Amino acid sequence: MHLGRPPVTPGGPVNSPVVMSSTFQQGGRLMYGRDGNPTWESLEEVLGGLEGGSALVFASGMAAIAAVMEMLPVPGRVVVAGDAYNGTRRFLTDVSGRGRLRFRTVDVTDTAATLTACAEVVEAPGRPSGAPGQFGDRGLLWLESPTNPLLAVADLEALIDGAHQLGMDVAVDNTFATPLLQRPLDLGADVIVHSATKLLAGHSDVVLGATVVRRDDLVESLAVRRSLHGAIAGPWEAWLVLRGVRTLSVRVERAQANAGELARRLAKHPHVETVRYPGLPDHPGHALACRQMRGFGTMVAFDVAGGAVAAEAVVGAVRLATAGTSLGGVETLIERRGRWAGEQGLPPGLLRMSVGIEDVEDLWRDLDMALQVAAG
Ligand SMILES: Cc1ncc(COP(=O)(O)O)c(C=O)c1O
Structure with a gap:
């Protein structure tokens, strides 16, 4: 309710304005509209506050998902919920078809089987390029809970813990639950993605996505992906989600x-x-x-x-x-x-x-x- 608002100024507006500007006057923090925008930042303050991390907004949920996958070394290794959102699975099929990653689908309600698959993926021959310790160097576990559309529930804490013990990073698509019902960063997840198009916006009138992380290296890397790939939110769209998320x-x-x-x-x-x-x-x-x-x-x-x-x-x-x-x-x-x-x-x-x-x-x-x- 209270985050993402302008500073208290007598006579000032209660709401953050929609800042429609592709560029900013020289000498300040913001320089160009593909790298930052005050309306995005208001929404990011709210989403970050709700999930307990640093948020970045993207053009869509898929743009946020793609930015996370783009942080992986090549070839990336991904273990993904078999009934994860079908756009996520189609993205993985598309990218793996061009040799940039390999993925395995698992039944995330079966914690032991999921972690066995993770161990096999981590041990598989063919180390990806990239410095050890970079995001997903030993693989990425992609979770959704409840899943879309079967509404299966995965044991996030056990899966995140187990994957971390194997050296994998873990992303959670928290679109269905929203941070009000579940906070995966508190359970140890490295990255959260949202299709803010859905409950966060709440009125079926806008398409927008977000990532939320706690690690500084990941905020920076995701901000670079957003800027270089150009999958940015419009200020008006960000404002609509900011308005929607209040309720x-x-x-x-x-x-x-x-x-x-x-x-x-x-x-x-x-x-x-x-x-x-x-x-x-x-x-x-x-x-x-x-x-x-x-x-x-x-x-x-x-x-x-x-x-x-x-x-x-x-x-x-x-x-x-x-x-x-x-x-x-x-x-x-x-x-x-x-x-x-x-x-x-x-x-x-x-x-x-x-x-x-x-x-x-x-x-x-x-x-x-x-x-x-x-x-x-
Ligand atoms: C769980 C989930 N994640 C991600 C997405 C993709 O989000 P968007 O449509 O905003 O790109 C969707 C879209 O339906 C979804 O349901």
């Missing part, structure tokens, strides 16, 4: 309460086979989520009885929820994830729902009606 706590509280209620009702619905929500006591990651998170989040996934056809019928029948991708806005979004290339391994009837802040009874009436329509 993050009330939005998350309401959407999360809605998500929990819908998950409980869906679990009893005759046309639903499986509900994936870490807040449900029978979710395999429930106990871990209780330990690791301050809440179970705003995302619910569920498998509709009748597979892909029935699930698409639900998406086609909803009237209040919006059929569409993305997440974290004030409005409920629903989609069948299996419709995307790269998501073919998912249960065909799996719907991912980003729960918004509407009245929960309105949402339930809508969902129940759509499930009845789909069941014929």
